[in-house]
Amino acid sequence: MTRQTLFLSIAVLVVSCSKSEPAAPAAPQPPPAAPPTAPAAPAPSANADDPKEVFKTRCVMCHGEKGTGDGPASAALNPKPRNYTDPTWQKSVTDDQIKKTIIGGGASVGKSPLMPAQPDLSAKPETLDGLVKIIRGFGGA
Numbered sequence: 001m002t003r004q005t006l007f008l009s010i011a012v013l014v015v016s017c018s019k020s021e022p023a024a025p026a027a028p029q030p031p032p033a034a035p036p037t038a039p040a041a042p043a044p045s046a047n048a049d050d051p052k053e054v055f056k057t058r059c060v061m062c063h064g065e066k067g068t069g070d071g072p073a074s075a076a077l078n079p080k081p082r083n084y085t086d087p088t089w090q091k092s093v094t095d096d097q098i099k100k101t102i103i104g105g106g107a108s109v110g111k112s113p114l115m116p117a118q119p120d121l122s123a124k125p126e127t128l129d130g131l132v133k134i135i136r137g138f139g140g141a
Contacts, residue, residue, distance in 0.1 A: 051130025058118060059131075067138030079112050090139035095132045102131060 047053040056065075064071040067084035074081050082089065100108060103122045106115030121128050 049124055049127045051127050051134055054121070054127055055131060055134050062115070067135065077112075077114055081115070084135050084138035087139060090136070095136075098132050098135055099128050102128065 060071050061073045062071045062077065062081040063069055063084065064074065064081075069081040069083040071081065084090070097109065101111065101115070102118050104119070105113070105117030107113040108117065121131070
């Protein structure tokens with residue numbers, strides 16, 4: 001099993017363990033008199049490009065809400081996710097290196113292949129810049 005497969009399996013396990021058991025099926029209901037209308041397609045999230053939302057949905061699982069590398073999935077990961085509050089690390093890395101890591105994933109920069117790539121963000125420079133700002137913010141910048 002590859003590390004990426006292991007990571008994805010762990011992430012799925014963490015998410016599935018947090019869900020409650022489904023309720024017992026209800027008694028069958030008679031069919032409605034008129035066929036129901038199809039539900040409207042969900043509207044795209046107005047915040048899909050908001051760096052805070054992207055961090056919350058893609059990064060917090062491993063890096064944690066405070067950027068300390070203690071997200072819910074981090075317990076099962078080796079190596080542990082980057083602690084963004086580490087001042088030595090903050091001084092050692094450029095914004096461009098952070099962007100390259102986000103877009104290409106850990107393996108693209110010689111780090112853990114468990115960090116997935118986010119190639120879609122290469123077409124969203126404002127979102128990517130916002131993520132770098134969030135990461136730098138954990139270091140007090």
